[in-house]
Amino acid sequence: MLKEKLLELREQAIENIGSADGLKALQDVHVRFLGKKGPITEVLKGMGKLSAEERPVVGQLANEVRKMIAAKIEEKKADLEAKLLEMKLESEKIDVTLPGRKTVTGNHHLLGSIIREVEDLFIGLGFSIEEGPEVEQDYYNFEALNLPKDHPARDMQDSFYITDEILMRTHTSPVQAHTLEKHKGVGPVKVICPGKVYRRDNDDATHSHQFMQIEGLYVDHNVRLSDLKGILTVFAKHMFGADREIRLRPSFFPFTEPSVEMDISCFRCGGHGCNVCKGTGWIEILGAGMVHPNVLRMSGFDPSEYTGFAFGMGPERIAMLKYGIEDIRNFYTDDIRFLKQFNRA
């Protein structure tokens, strides 16, 4: 009798659980069937009337039914919760194609990037970074670099003089002289010197009265022109591509002897000739040479003991060549539409 009742209850419960359409309804089912005053409790209360044989059997059945209903309710509950969550998530759906809240970052200037890249390369090669004044004494800008006052390569008209003895430096080479002096005749001296320089020019597409230069200097015992060639090869490959070749052509600078200009094989055409290299296959990149003994001597180094090389390059020129920039004034107009294009440089 009780047994049948339990089985019937089980059927009823399963049916009710099945039709519960929300958590509240499910909770009602729970209370109705498994509550303290629920029908199973009632069944158990009536167990006193049963025989000793029947009692454990019905008791066990009642527990099983209770467990089973509880499990079904849990199952249903998880099911309902999942559905509910799904609905909630569905309602939270957004247009993922709307623009995000991004942080607009600024741009690093192309010249700054080129200088940084050169600096990092040379730091890796053991060169420190030296900086010097932009307003120089005539002595450091010219005389200490083997350009005495009457030297034909000197023209007052080409420089921004402030007095007869003070001028805006026309190159970064005076930093060489300062650095050598600081080392008081003892090598090695291994520096690069980036910075602004000034020439008395009218600004146009290829001339700027202010521009950047990076000077390099290495003075030690037994520094050779072949070492210069080696270092410049590393530089050329780093800046312009691993398959670049370099060539050195003789040239003239008062502060080096021998003096050379370095060309790289054209990175646009690989050396076959194009409009970047003007059909020659080579592009002139920088000037260099072995430090003139007069320069060493004037800055306190004994040229019979020390030799050295120096080189100087123009970041604007490098940038213009590398990216095909047509007008040097772009670097100083600072048009954001220009700057932005080189943020990755």
Add this chain to the structure above:
Amino acid sequence: MLVSYKWLQDYVDLQGFSPEELAERITNAGIEVEHISYPGKGLKGIVIGKVLTCEPHPDSDHLHVCQVDLGSETVQIVCGAPNVAAGQKVPVATNGARIAGNVKIRRSKFRGVESNGMLCALSELGVDKSLAPYEDGIYVFDDEVPVGEDALPYLNLDDAILDLDILVSSAHCMNMIGVAYEVSAILDRPIQLKTPVVNELDQAADEKVSISVEASDKVPYYGARLMTGIEVAPSPRWIQLRLIAAGVRPISNVVDISNYVMLEYGQPLHTFDYDTFGSDHVLVRYAGENEEITTLDGQKRTLTPEDLLITNGKKGVAVAGVMGGENTEVSDATKTVLLEAAIFDSLTVRKTASRLQLRSEASSRYEKGLDRNRVALAADRAAELLSLYAHATVLKGIVESGDRTVPDQIITMPWQKINKVLGSDLTCEQITGILKRLNFAVDVENDVMHVTVPTRRFDVTIPEDLVEEVGRVYGYNHIPATLPEGTSSHAALTPYQKIRRRTEVLMESIGLSQVYTYSLTEKESASSYVVHDKGLEPTQVIWPMSEEHAALRQSIVPQLINVVQYHLNRQMPDVKFYEIGKVFLPVDGEARPAEEEHLAGVISGHRKERNWEGEPLAVDFFSVKGILETLFDTLAVSDRIDYRASRRTGMHPGQTADVLLDGEVIGYLGALHPKVQKDSGLNESFVFEVAIESLLRNGEAAIDYHVLPRFPSTTRDIALVVKRTVAAADLYRVIRENGSQLLKSVNLFDVYEGSHVADDEKSMAFSLVYFDPERTLTDDEVNAVHEKIVNACAEQLGAELRG
């Protein structure tokens, strides 16, 4: 220097080397051939023709109808040149020919008369009009040329002209013989030079003319030849064509020959009409103060005692090395010529030429240096050519003052030094071989070589010069690339360089773009927005190119304002820029300014653009202040920084603050003055400038590590009502001073002004965090400190707790 390939063949056999190959070899050896031009490029069908008859055109007052013998045929050609005449041999562009400018010549009719070609002027064959010897007319061959043959070789229009870029170091190549020596060494082929042969009269020149030099320190040699019986006429075709190739306009035999010898030997010569010389004595002296001379170009020149003057004893006849005088100029009537071949001090010539703005082929050669030992040879060469082509009779000898020759220089050095400096592995024989190719004499004694350097190579004076000579002739391409074997060294950024880079990264990551602007600016702008304005004039350059770039900036801000304006003018109103760069601060009593690196920035427009979430937000004072605060946090100096309201020219009087580091002003920030904005047509813009160098000079403070907290902190909020005149900084200060060790942080999270407080009051709410690293704080402990803070704020600032 324009070098004719054909002319060069007089001295060196160039067979096997095209002009391009030659140019490449010369360039690789150190004298850059800037370009090669082919004067006859594109010309076709130009032959030598003979004008058989020349009749006036029946229907024209200036055209002529000519029958022209072209060798294989005779054709009729209508010619408009005024100088055409029967019997002339002329270049003829035949039917189908191409002349300069790729113009094709076709059979045509001129006023009804058929014409089968064109008689050509040199300019029609591509010769620069300013160089062509006959300006209005066809070119007429003056000598025997074969009729019917291609005219181009006879006009040197089959030549190639190499344009050499002559640097100070290659002045020895400013003449054909110098280039020939160079090419002989580069190609390792012998040089062939002829010694000039002068047929002299018995009569000695020094019987007719004497020379004295007063300025002998500046005139080491002055020589002259005297020639009579001169007939001035056009010079022969070959000289004219060579001059044209070199870019010199032919004038007359006398002038052309002196120019020709200068081009050949590098020695400038000058010819005086001796009949107008005015005396039989040449005196070389310094000019007097304001002494005047009228030069060949008809200009009256005023000289100074620094200029060298050639005189006839009384008055000037030439400015030494620069230009001759009009009074003794060679003319068509000249019969007697005094030919000057002299050495003048290069610097003196340079100064005079530059002051008179008279740079010439001659003066530039004097300026760059001459071969001392070629001066008499040049005089002889000119005499030889003048006898041949101007009927000159040459009196015996060169009248001279000073030494005609100087000894060659000897350089002694270990031959291995060449390898040591180049990093090469040349044998002694290779080295001496190269030096001999350069026509240097070499004498090897064990490890040492003695090299005799001829005077034409006045640029070679020290062992390093020989290193270069060997290196460039051997070829730098043959030298290996090595890496230095010297002391190994490490390198790193200095602390300042490191922090400066970090500052750049920070500025960019918070949205400011880096710019580089000019250091030289207008005088007025160079004095504006200076952090520490001492009222001194900005440093100025002596000869500015323009007023725009005349003075050195003392602040970066004016330049940044220009950049903002540039963008605004191009419809880009929302911009943020920064620059790190030098400013130049005048020092009282010194010409040289102090240089200080500053960081400056500007923001303008919106900090948040208009987007789908809402309206844009304009930048304001706190945007710019936040930038600096972020920077100072990053550099761990915020504790040492204060802001103080200030008034600065060009800035908004109520929205400007000085930035102080340890109590010293190091910069400022704030809004531009509305008037400045209006004048410059700017939107509301905010700027800052900080002496970053002084801020970071000592690098960064060491990092002070603290163990992570094991005990919780306690947070209390506090709202204080104060008078509006009380600054936030005052409250911060009082709270901090009274917060004891336990107060860890103070954060202002609300400022209220409005109906809930009095009109002259505001409420400021702070969040205070208390913490003890050793234990958990009790309420009582926190309450005690908190109360102390509230009381101090009440006592010192009249603050009341807001209920």
